[in-house]
Amino acid sequence: MDKYEVKLSFIIVNFNGMSDTLELIDSVYKANLKFSHEIIVIDNGSKNNEFEAIKMRYPSIKGLYHTENLGFAGGNNLGIDIAVGDYFYFINNDTLLPQEASTEIAGMMTFLTMHPWVGGLSPKILFDEPENTLQFAGSTPLSKLTLRNKQLGYGELDKGQYDELKPIPYLHGAAMMLPKQVIQRVGKMPAFYFLYYEELDWSVTIRQSYELFYYPGAHIYHKESASTGRDSPLKMFYLSRNRIIFAARNCKGSDKVYALIYLVFLAGMWQALKLTIQGQLTLLGAHLRGMGSGISWFQNVR
Template sequence: MEAKPYKISFITVNYNGLADTISLLESIRNARLSFAYEVIVIDNGSLKDEYSLIKHLFPDIKGYYNRMNLGFAGGNNLGLEIATGEFIYFLNNDTLLPNDADNEILAMLEVFALDSRVGGISPKIMYYHPNGMIQFAGCTPLTSITLRNKQTGYREMDKGQYDTSIEIPYLHGAAMVVPNRIIREIGVMSELFFLYYEELDWSCRINKKYKLVYFAGAHIFHKESASTGQDSPLKTFYLTRNRLLFAYRNRSGINRILAVFYLIGIANSTRLIKFVFSGMWRHVGAVCSGTWSGIKLFSKKNLS
């Protein structure tokens, strides 16, 4: 790799995902990128120090083993502390760059060069399996009260129907490119969420001043399964809690009151009834504890 200043800082967070992280780094290396870049790996509280094993295989990477799991935002924020690139490319550790990543990344950087109002880009995200299935090709805004939206292209086969770049309300956390200057101005992702909604919350902050773009001319592969599996109680807890926290932080006035009322009185109550009748008692507890935990975070200090 070339000497600093780097054009791109790739940041990925590893959590007991050694094999996936190695595959990602191999895809970056195999892409033979023409610009100066650095790769930062934060091992975010894995059961054992996997960073040392990764560093042995890829001596040029930067990063370290952090003994405590700080969540998605916390892990990425640790990477930002040592990143020196003009642009930051956040990638989930279970993603892969395509063979033509060099041209595609340069094309994304050209978007920033042509329009200084662009504050972040997410590429098209394809499922690694099945081949040709889209996970993300943009999204619609969350509704003001129910916080529902649609992820464009989700689980559709790619037939070129989303090959036009568009402005979007939110970046996708699995793959997002953000100029370092924007991060210095807006600030880093909030670590209040720990898991889920942190990139949506961050996108809202960026979008107050800058545009966000789905760029159809670039893509990555995501190993996340396209099959629908049963949610874990941990996922139920954080989704329940963080929807409330997101509503509190990103809605105001009557919309905030109505959104919180809807989430607690209708959405969470409906889920409770569903879990009770299904005998999923751990999920019942997760909804209750997630709701209470979210309410406890309602304070002025958590508004920014």
Template sequence: MKKVSVITVNFNQHSVTEAFLDSIAANENLDELQIIVVDNGSRINHVPEWIKKYPYVNFMRSEINLGFAGGNNLALAEAEGDYLFFVNNDTEVTSGLVEKLVNILDRHPVVGMVSPKIRYYDQPSLIQYAGFTSMNFYTCRNECIGHFEEDKGQYDSAAGQTGYIHGAAMMVRRTAIEKAGPMAENFFLYFEEIDWCERIKRAGFEIWIEPRALIYHKESVSVGSKSALKEYFMNRNRILFIRKNAPFLAKIIFTLHFCLLVTPRNVINYISQKRSDLIPWLFKAMWWNLKNSTDSINSGFPINKI
């Protein structure tokens, strides 16, 4: 098996990260893996104690929160593998997971990225992800295949192409990163892996899912279901993704769709849910896109308050 670098990012979740590392040790051959943990500006630095507890892990630390893409990209300088497995720290692996993903990349050189099937950790029979449909660039919407379905093996017949990988667990070919570049850090949170898929596809690679590989995801450990952080970046980056990747006509139609349908609908929903505090963040997300270029590194959010 080619050497794999397993990369995960920690932000104020030391116990979650430890559970992830324990699941790797219990289910994978550590001799065949390089494991890298990036502490992404956590308030308490647990790296010194982790070095003693997990001597087989490479630890890195940023003193500031670099976001999802920035934290993962920081590990690229240390990663030695032909294949890089970017995986959320709020996941737990199953036996043979890495080998099954590696087999896809070994057997199919055209594949640039592959994700496993994902189930919910707290409801382990429910599917979170079994692939994505293609993006509708007019609305910036697509569908997650199998979402909330009981897993009865209905998607396990064969690996194959899918619209997008899932950012919680994605194995990427090093040569695909070299051709397409790393994740765009100015997304900070949300849509960066979808944008990455588009760039890797334009570089000539395919995006696959291997549904016979399985991982469990502890959804929303980091952010929560509703927060200013989530609402701001979901809306800001939805617009940014279209600006970067959609054809010209689709950009025009999307802009009308977002302004005339999405914005009033969101405002009504915030009010009905007694979350009117989120309304300013929706308009801040829109304003950011009006005044910033697509490669601006200004997040527009007070990151030091996260």
């Protein structure tokens, strides 16, 4: 196999999702990548040791089975500790590489090599189904008050309308490539979030020294929410919790005060009222516990 100067480490976190992970690795091999690379799988607290079963099918992969679920960031950080590539490509286990991946990923690495002031890239992300439907083509900044933003292209048919390379405020956690030297400088992902907002917080840290870009010359397919489900109690808890933590960590001065008031007393209570009216008591409990956990975290670290 021809080898480029750079070497790429794929970092994949698996949690009770062996079938998805195997399908992703299949897509990596089918892409016939023309550069030196390694595949690292972190089995992050699955009920059974799925890493060993995955390695039986693909003996060349690296990684480990960790008996405790360390969350999205914690699992990826274990991958960082193992990876030896010059570039790390973090991809969700419920994604698939396209046939064109060899040329596209090589283009991403070349771009980062030629622009050392760029700290990371996210490619165009398409839903696996329905066909040719966009999930991510960049995003707007988070509102200082609501801590919400817009994901550009979401749900639109891909007609090339988002094929312009451009700076973005945040990388997308489903697919993001960073040079190893950037991580060595800024540190690993903040693991205390456990799930959701960790890549946003990490992006804020990275942007203190670098720029981030949406790279439309590469794409990936995403089977959204295969592990957590839509509107699951797990998702509700961590979204409610981590918005508060993110505001406490990243908003400054009066912006922090206003954001926390909004998140807890306006948006938080409105969400609780809606869930009560809808009779979704399990989600309501998860939401209230999440807010309580976020407030407790903020009080303990002030």
